Amino acid sequence: MRIRTWCRSQKMIRLFWLWSSILITSSLMLTAGGTPQHWSITISVYPTAITFPPADPDLEPVVAANSSVRVQITTSPPNRRWELLIRAEGNLVSAGGQVISISNISWTAAPQPPFRDGVLAAGQNLVLATGGRGKLTGEVFFSFQNSWSYVAGEYTQIITFTASLL
């Protein structure tokens, strides 16, 4: 009798483990699948392009971009902590193949914290903001170090922002 009872309880335990495993697995599959309903972060940047207009290096040794850049972070759950990285994909390059180091572009950002100032570096992820929590909008002001040594032309590059939940 005791053995029968014990066997039944063994089956119950096995069934319980099987059921709970399926439940947890399906839950994880849902999370890892198309829509991460519980952990998500969204970044929006506006505008998506900025221009540094031509300027006399003597009169404007530092040129401000034509617009500041608004960066908005939204997380789910709303109080999740996040980190924002900024990376220049390379140096500034003209159609003629001339190169200006991307390190001539720097930024100031607000609010501080979580945002911080910095100087771009080609191919390197740099911390633009850390310790942020939940939804936040920041503003980034880019500046370009002007010089007579730059050959005339139009130079371009892409900057990538990466927001991650911590």
Place this chain on the structure above:
Amino acid sequence: MKTNFKIGRLGEKTSRWRLPLLMLLCSGLMAGQLLAQSLASLGVTVQVARRFKIEVSTPLVSFSRSSSSGQPQTIPANEGSFELTIKTNNDPGSSTNVWLQASSDLLDNSTGYTIPVERISWTAQGNGFYPGHLVKAAPVLVARFNGPGSFTGLLYFFFAEDPSLAPGSYQTTVTILVEGV
């Protein structure tokens, strides 16, 4: 004894489940973390216009004949050296030429007397700067550079005085021309 043995087997079963469950849980967490990332791009354009800039240490160069020895003499400019700086972002494979062009001979407006502007000459210090003398109505090359940058030279102007020249105040205008080639 049997009970203990069974419990042992139960423990085995539990540990068999525990590992895959933990793996699933971890992979789920990792997948969640990987998905919890968002990217945005910003295009950056820097416009650099082609520029040439001339900077001079003084807008006026003068010569004074205080006394005549009766012999022709060379009189240096009262201002000493004349610093000329050319700034350009011309192409690396291109040249920048700098010219001095006198608008006319030296003229005394009160008497109408003139002195040939060719009597004014200069020596030069600095890479790319050349000596020469002014020529009426014709530009004279004073410097040539390659590529972008800031180029500075010193010019020392002289006036070839002659005792036969009538006293007076003679003047002309010299234009500095910069040409990207």
